[in-house]
Amino acid sequence: GAKTTEKSLDKKPIDYQEVYNAIADILEDNDYDDGSIGPVLVRLAWHASGTYDDVTKTGGSNGATMRFDPEALHGANNGLAIARERLMPIKQKFPEISYGDLWTLAGVCAVQELGGPTIPWRPGRQDALDGKSCTPDGRLPDATQGERHVRDVFYRMGFNDQEIVALAGAHSLGRCHPDRSGFEGPWQEAPTLFTNEYYKALRDRKWIKKTVKDSGASQFVDKNNPEVMMLPAEIAMKNDKEFSKHINTYANSEEKFFEDFSKVFNKLLELGVPFQGNERVYHFKPTTA
Ligand code: HEM
Structure with a gap:
């Protein structure tokens, strides 16, 4: 009855600009590397997305499969547990956001807050429940090669x-x-x-x-x-x-x-994502002047 209607009205959609602002707030850390966790968040967004294979339509940021073994243990992903852990307080604050959306939004936020261009971004990634859709090792580039x-x-x-x-x-x-x-x-x-x-x-x-x-x-x-x-x-x-x-x-x-x-970072982050087509496209406002 009326009660259930009220309940469902209570659950308002996520304002992703608020998520962006919350991530912008945790970027600075004078005890970490050069004073910002932004760069490692960009690498997380990239490694979550860059597993995509356009022939088999597997991989990409949908599913956020890097949370699971064996993908978490792939050599290319060394050090990215730090990035995932740093985003946990944001996930707790906005529990409705999927990990794939959170990681890619964090990459966008870091690029923008560190002085880069505005990157159009939209939600739509759904979390996998286990590691069954983890991609095989070797899909990310090997820096020793040509x-x-x-x-x-x-x-x-x-x-x-x-x-x-x-x-x-x-x-x-x-x-x-x-x-x-x-x-x-x-x-x-x-x-x-x-x-x-x-x-x-x-x-x-x-x-x-x-x-x-x-x-x-x-x-x-x-x-x-x-x-x-x-x-x-x-x-x-x-x-x-x-x-x-x-x-x-x-x-x-x-x-x-x-x-x-x-354009190309937006394309990377959207590889393989099953958008419905009616998602709002965000152009996040930077928190810096
Ligand atoms: C870091 C390789 C493309 C973003 C790194 C590192 C390697 C690497 C070896 C160092 C990881 C570490 O020791 O912490 C490559 C190769 C690429 C490539 C071989 C392609 C030929 C990309 C792309 C992006 C990206 C396409 C994003 C659009 C980053 C960032 C870092 C990084 C932001 C710094 C991470 C940090 O400071 O912790 N990359 N990468 N890379 N990569 Fe790439």
């Missing part, structure tokens, strides 16, 4: 060369951790600012090969600032004619990078 491997992995998701290069610009944020990937250091000197500096660094600096002491991994460092690094896969991309054309475009125009990154 341009051929990078193309194989991203073409499988449905991206072209321009989109691959635009996505790679997310390495403007964050750093490598020897205990997670074996690599060490940030890609540029301001790893909590989303800019096109990554492309300028990749194109213009002199990169020399170096072995990471703790892990034995081989990477490249800036001759003038050996704290700053590039992965072998990225040096291979720089040396590829088609990839380098797009690196040059984005090094020359941050505006073009922002425009293209917004």
Whole structure:
């Protein structure tokens, strides 16, 4: 009767801008890396989505299967438990949100709050109940490999060369951790600012090969600032004619990078998601001026 009607009216839909604001509130942490958990949240959103296979239509952020073994234990996901745990207070505050929506929204929030472009985002991911739909290991890129491997992995998701290069610009944020990937250091000197500096660094600096002491991994460092690094896969991309054309475009125009990154990050986060078609598309308002 009337009581049940009242009850169902009580359950108001989630205001995702409120979720965004709550995530923005927990990004800063002076005891963590460079002072922000934003970069590792972007990596969580990417690794949740980048398992997609456009041929079999499996993987992607729907299901949030990284919560389960064996996907949680895949080497590529080392260190991402930290990101998932940091988001638990937000999940407790907004229990109706699915993990897939929460993780992808957190990636959007981090990019925007760290100075990047507005990324259109909509809800619609549903949580898997167990690990049965976990994807096999090996779907995410291996940084020790070359341009051929990078193309194989991203073409499988449905991206072209321009989109691959635009996505790679997310390495403007964050750093490598020897205990997670074996690599060490940030890609540029301001790893909590989303800019096109990554492309300028990749194109213009002199990169020399170096072995990471703790892990034995081989990477490249800036001759003038050996704290700053590039992965072998990225040096291979720089040396590829088609990839380098797009690196040059984005090094020359941050505006073009922002425009293209917004589109391609939205596309990444939506791979394989069974939208109904009537979801509201959010353009989140930044909390910073
Ligand atoms: C970090 C590899 C593409 C976002 C990393 C790390 C590696 C890596 C090895 C270091 C992990 C650690 O030690 O903590 C690659 C390769 C890619 C690729 C080989 C493709 C060729 C992407 C894409 C995005 C992304 C497409 C997002 C759109 C990030 C971010 C971090 C990161 C934000 C920093 C995480 C942190 O600071 O904790 N990536 N990645 N990456 N990756 Fe990628």
